[in-house]
Amino acid sequence: MPPEELPLLDLFTQLRECGLPLGIGEYQLVLKAWQAGYGTKNRAALERLCRTVWVKSPEDAQVFEVQFNRLIQQLPEQIAAVAPQASSRRKWFNFKAASLATLGISTLAIAAALMTLRQDIRTGLGRMPLQINTQSDVLYKAANQLVTDNQTDSPDNNLETQLPVGSLPNLSNIPALMVVQPEPIPWWQQHGLAIWIVLWLLSGAIWGWSQFKSSQNQRQRSKAPSGLTLALTQQIRDEVQIARLNQPLPTGDYLPVTQRQMKQSWRYLRRMVRSGPPIELDIEATIDDIGRQGMLLTPVFRPRRVNRAEVLLLIDQDGSMAPFHGLSQRLVETALQGGQSTQARIYYFHNSPAQVLFHDPYCQSADAVDQVIQSINSDYAGLFIVSDAGAAYGRWNPGRLALTERFLQQMSYRVRYLAWLNPMPQDRWSGTTAEAIANRVPMFEFNRAGLDQAIAVLKGQGGGYP
């Protein structure tokens, strides 16, 4: 069986959309392995094949499992594989039957309508003079009136007005004939309009019912993997990935940046400096030395390049920041174990950083700001503040501004770079303390672009400490 018949491409695309690092080469690898006979034995073997090639971490494995179960329910080669075809055929049959029924009834309805119409035309032809008669009756009366009126004015008009008067009695006899001798009309012609309406309603009802049934089937089918995904939503931290799996978010947290994106952004925060013991051979300097001294006395060594970036992550906690705890916690986690060698230290504060900074999110054990400043090792330390700066309350608070300014002034003696991330959208800053602070320090909205910009500032791109 050719692999094109499997929904592998769908699976691959879905996995890519869920953020797995895959290229088209990886898709081809699975096809190549499939053609060589790997993973063809049964569904579990296919799953193992796709898993080995496409899944790169235990977290991705959970996403993969859900998508695989959703998209590849049966292997077409297996006995069970007949089922989806049969069911699709039955569905097609149902659809066709409903269409045929609706079409048939509609045809009947139209036929009935035509019959009624024909009858109407036929009887209408007979009735026409009656209508003319009644109309002419009125005319006659009006004319008589005119005649009587005109007779007083001018006698010349008499001839003209008398002409219709003379023909009127003949016309008025015809409806009398029609009423006296009515043709026997069959029931289906008598109730033509009613039948027409009933048939139309019936066809409409059948069509509606068939639509309802098919939508119900679809809902049942889409319900199938929900048991699995519930377990998944509890396990995976990256809610954005779940959102892409079309699942409702398990928490109401505001998460504009995924964990993977945070890790990637942190990776850029590096400052490679040659420092430490000289252990690396500097060939150019050695050759230069030989050139000057005429012979090799001693090779020249230089220190290795090491990452000297250091970041103090200050997190605003509680109060207006409560909705963003998940977000800032994720930033802390990725800063600590994101895989980069940058030294990160985490401190917490409430509303505005003041004379003490806390070690824990519950604001229990504290360090004085002086102590924090003394503990900074690197000459390239950066201060990274995550706070709404009063934008969530939407008020102007001069006390908060003064406290923040004093703190920043204090830190400026030892810290070279400063960036501020604000989880509130930028259009909410205006008129609040946040706007005033944003005028003094580089403040960015907490999203992917804002995070990247903030980290660029911490690296020294875009100016130093204000």
Place this chain on the structure above:
Amino acid sequence: MAEILTDIPEYSGNVQPRPGERDAVTGQLLTPYLPSDELVEAVNLAIFLERPLLLKGEPGCGKTRLAHAVAYELALPFETWYVKSTSCARDGLYTYDAVGRLRDAQLAANAMLAEADRSRIHKPTEYIKFGPLGRAFRNPQRTVVLIDEIDKADIDFPNDLLLELDERRFTIDEVGAQIQAQTAPIVFITSNDEKDLPDAFLRRCLFHYVAFPSRQRLVEIIQALFPTPKYSAATPQVVNTSVSRFLDLREKQQTERAFMGKQVSTSELVDWMKVLLRQPESAILQQLDGPLPYPGILLKSQDAYQRYKAQTA
């Protein structure tokens, strides 16, 4: 195409060294390795698709041992590259002895270099020393390469290896020579998940998570490592009881906060059994009935040890 296909070696996981057999090169004692079926399949897939196989899993679950076992079963040459925090990607390919050449040039200028060595100065290739991956590329025979604990190195390290692993070639800048592998080496990469690997690198690897073995598999592993004629105390009852005891502890470590920390894994079980089996069968069973014998092998922190003692006392 058919020729190439038949040339692909297949790992079965069933060929085990004889008891007491030693490695021909290093002289190390060889021990059996029992991989799971999924792992065997992943290895064969990596060999067929010529992609490196990235192995993750708990420390001590046999990630590193797999490469040895594959090299042994397929009787292929084996190269190991133990990555350190200061390792550079180029170290695995080659190192150029620039200082050595300078020294030789100096000695030759002062007529202190032996005549036989003098010709070496004009051949820069003489100063190249190939690393594990470089040797594997140059070897006309298919080679098993183990890149151990790749996450210890700098985060640029995996990215610097992309071309080499993808196209199996590299250039020696000092002499301008290009090395192209004739046969694709079988590359195993292990990671302890201390740092995340870059996506571009992950994309090029096949991945397998080495899961903790099932109870049945653990018993098999112990029985394979401690065969009864040699280890008379390793009776089925002893093996079963000790594995149960071990799994109890592991379960506690997973569920109870008091034991959180490093979970015991297969390698610790093997060490523990080695100590236990020095005694006769009845003594072992008696020991296993009481408090956990030799807890120092299984519990890796003072905290866990204290708590364990308090709980069992």
